[in-house]
Amino acid sequence: MQGNSIRRILAVSLLAVLMLTAVAAAFSASPTTAGVAEAATLQQGSSGSKVSEIQQRLKNWGYYSGSVDGIFGSGTKSAVVSFQRRNGLTADGIVGPATAAAIGVTLSSSSSTTTSSSSSVLKRGSSGSKVSEMQQKLKNWGYYGGSVDGVFGSGTESAVTLFQRNNGLTADGIVGSRTAAALGMTLSSASSGGNSTSSDLALLARVVYGEARGEPYTGQVAVAAVVLNRVESSSFPNTIAGVVYQSGAFDCVSDGQINLTPNDTAYQAAQDAMNGWDPTCGCLFYYNPATATSAWMLSRPVKLRIGDHNFC
Amino acid sequence: MNGKKDTRAAVNSPECEPAENGRSAQAKAKTKRRVRTALMSAVIALSASAIAALSVALYYSETRNATQESYIRSMEAVYSRSYYDLLDSANDLDLRLAKLRAASTAEAQRDLLYGVWQTATSASASLAAFEGGTEGIMKANKFLGQVGDYARCLAEEMGDGEPLTAEEAETLGKMRDVAAAFKKALSDTRDAMMSGKVFTGENGLIDGFASSFDEFAEPSFEYPQMIYDGPFSDALEDRDCKALDGLDDIDKALGAELLADYIPEARDIAFYDRTEGDIVTLNYTFAVDGGSGFAQLSERGGLLVACNVDYAVAATEVGYPQHCAAALRFAANAGYDDMRVVWCSLSQGTVYVNLAPVEDGVVLYPDLVKVKVDEKRGAVTGLDAAHYVFNHTERALPAPTLTAGEAAAKVVLPTVSGAELCLIPLEETREVLAYEFECESGGTYYVYIDAMTGEEADILYVIDSEQGRVTA
Structure with a gap:
């Protein structure tokens, strides 16, 4: 009997160890799978929002006439091949990093966690796909007459200098982050940790949507600007979340409308305010005169009226 | 029978x-x-x-009652914790400001000043848990913001080993009196809590909490004028608009004419109203092909302070347009010429182009003019020149004492650009002549070396986010 029990315990223990090993193996395998998925290119058979984005861009530029359905079929492949031919890329119908960059999309959705791998500045002597991309852009806009060969020579340098001079940039023939931005391209995806600002934008957009979605656009920017003016004022908390969630500060927090999903206009208004637009020129309050009851608030001099809101 | x-x-x-x-x-x-x-x-x-x-x-x-009671208890806990944290911070603040009177060496004063900053920041965060819409609370919060900010600025300036001046010590002494009033404002609530009262529910303490700070609305104590190099300085309230100095006021009709010059495609320009903000503006609405706009002109001088054009119909994409050139053209037409593109960022279908004036080869960052350009249409959809209006003036810039080469030798990261001489704003109130270097090391940095002292004046790091490409 005792021998049987020991055997049973040993068997159960062995089974448990085997199961744990299997689970551990499954967990350790998952990052590899994710890594493969992130690095994948887009080709016939692929689907998703990135495919839609590419289809939309190719459609806007006249390469694609099918529906923007997020499915990479033969029609999309033909459009990609046409685009690649016209832009000096390998015409294989596969959207790899070079084609994606030329189209203006990024394949990886986790840009905030990627690290720098490519050259961070382009100048005479540089070469590669980024140089090709830049040459193509300069060629399309009439600055560059040479071949799109991916080699940064004297012709490319002259074109860059001319582009910089015409666009109010320092004309040194070197493509740093500012010239790259003006060219509509990024040289590296090195930066990380920017998500805190994104969450601020989303929160601000929620306030705009919850408080002022029926208001004129300028009124929506003004509401977002009031939130930011409070952040900068010593009389209020020093963060966007602190100001928004200060007890009793905004009706949309009290009635739950802050939890509605904001539309594009609300995002745009929040974005404008975060970039410095402030139609109120520094106001810290606003109210609807039809519904406001606070005597103190109503006694404040009104500086601006937009839609249903008085700003003060 | x-x-x-x-x-x-x-x-x-x-x-x-x-x-x-x-x-x-x-x-x-x-x-x-x-x-x-x-x-x-x-x-x-x-x-x-x-x-x-x-x-x-x-x-x-x-079940519902139990859930509701659980929520109320949770809220009670939040209020209580915030209150006790606030009380601790108020006591610490008072104590540290009191100790500052006794400290005589720069080192001891600096430690205490950083302590004042830390406790004032904590107190402000705790106070924010309570209702903020009353004048008393706002002014109490302003005190916390300013005393912390002032203490931090003083501590940072003490790097040279010089202790506080008599004037600074006097200002801190007055702030201690305010700190005592702040502590006192919390005492009624503490007494009520000791007698068993709670924040939530009928006649809860939360209802009368804001009125505890009524004295801050009309104070009996002296609140000193806080002028210093910090973001909460009183100097930033009622700011002067340097760019408007010496200019004449315009009327509504002249404003409409100027606007027609600034934005030639604007039609049906109509006066909307006047804003008495930090910049007094005359506001106009107007129409453009496929949309409408809103523009603000400074009453003094008639400068285009801000405008926004809202296109109702989305245009089809015609290729990547030259947004920077469009922004420069628009700004020049509105009177902001001799500008250089200093930043471009794409977000939510809009390209934000920052322009700065260049004088004698120096890029003037405090005088930024920001222009929005629709990514697809390539048309300008807005302009914001508030920074320019506040800061632009004729400056007597000193000649740098450091050469570009000497400044470059102080940059530790690998640089990818030459030195650019520029004026940068610091703490909203100071301007520093500096050499700018773009650097790359696992990310893009802009390093600013003070052209007079050789110190690192500022470091910006480039972040790709939903807001586009921004620096922080």
């Missing part, structure tokens, strides 16, 4: 009526019993249903 016949006759005969009545009564009684039974059954069934429904309702009500 006869007997049977007789019996039948007897039944139908009047003599048989009592018996017949008896049967009828029996039948009635039976019916009654049935009705009573049915009624009873119905009543019992209804009662049972009612009891069941009541039980269910009671159960849900109890």
Whole structure:
């Protein structure tokens, strides 16, 4: 009997160890799978929002006439091949990093966690796909007459200098982050940790949507600007979340409308305010005169009226 | 047979009526019993249903009440914790400001000043948990913001080993009096809590909490004028608009004419109203092909302070346009010429182009003009020149004491650009002449070396986010 029990315990223990090993193996395998998925290119058979984005861009530029359905079929492949031919890329119908960059999309959705791998500045002597991309852009806009060969020579340098001079940039023939931005391209995806600002934008957009979605656009920017003016004022908390969630500060927090999903206009208004637009020129309050009851608030001099809101 | 016949006759005969009545009564009684039974059954069934429904309702009500009470207790805990944290911070703040009176060396003063900054920041965060819409609370919060900010600025300036000046010590002394008033404002709530009162519920302490700070609205203590190099300095309230100095006021009609010059495609320009903000502006609405706009001109001088054009119909994409050139053209037409593109960022379908004036080869970052350009249309959709209006003035810039090469030698990261001489704003109130270097090391940095002292004046790091490419 005792021998049987020991055997049973040993068997159960062995089974448990085997199961744990299997689970551990499954967990350790998952990052590899994710890594493969992130690095994948887009080709016939692929689907998703990135495919839609590419289809939309190719459609806007006249390469694609099918529906923007997020499915990479033969029609999309033909459009990609046409685009690649016209832009000096390998015409294989596969959207790899070079084609994606030329189209203006990024394949990886986790840009905030990627690290720098490519050259961070382009100048005479540089070469590669980024140089090709830049040459193509300069060629399309009439600055560059040479071949799109991916080699940064004297012709490319002259074109860059001319582009910089015409666009109010320092004309040194070197493509740093500012010239790259003006060219509509990024040289590296090195930066990380920017998500805190994104969450601020989303929160601000929620306030705009919850408080002022029926208001004129300028009124929506003004509401977002009031939130930011409070952040900068010593009389209020020093963060966007602190100001928004200060007890009793905004009706949309009290009635739950802050939890509605904001539309594009609300995002745009929040974005404008975060970039410095402030139609109120520094106001810290606003109210609807039809519904406001606070005597103190109503006694404040009104500086601006937009839609249903008085700003003060 | 006869007997049977007789019996039948007897039944139908009047003599048989009592018996017949008896049967009828029996039948009635039976019916009654049935009705009573049915009624009873119905009543019992209804009662049972009612009891069941009541039980269910009671159960849900109890569950709901329990949940509600749990939420209220959680809120009570949040308020209580915030209050106790606030009380601790108020005590620490008072204590540290008191100790500053006794500290004489720069080192001891610096430690205490950083402590004041830390406790004021904590107190402000705790105070924010309570209602903020009253003047008293706002002014109490302003005190916390300013005393912390002032202490931090003083501590940072003490790097040279010089202790506080008599004037700075006096200002801190006055702030200690305010800190004492702040502590006192919290005492009523503390007493009430000691006697068992709570924040939530009927007649809860939360209702009267804001009024504890009424004294801050009309103070009996002296609140010093706080002018220093910090973001909460009083110097930033009622700011001067340097770019408007010496200019004449314009009227509504002239404003409309100027706007027509600034934005040639604007039609149906109509005066909207006047804003008495930090910059007094005359506001106009106007129409453009496919949209409408809103523009603000400074009443003094008629500068285009801000505008926004809202296109109703989305244009089809025509290729990547030259947004920077469009921004420069628009700004020049609005009177902001000799500008250089200093930043471009794409976000939400809009390219934000920052322009800065260049004088004698120096890029003037405090005088930024920001222009929005629609990514697809390539048309300008807005301009913001508030920074320019506040800061632009004729400056007597000193000649740098460091050469570009000497400044470059102080940059530790690998640089990818030459040195660019520029004026940068610091703490909103200071301007520093500096050499700018773009650097790359696992990310893009802009490093600013003070052209007069060689110190690192500022470091910006480039972040790709939903807001586009921004620096922080």
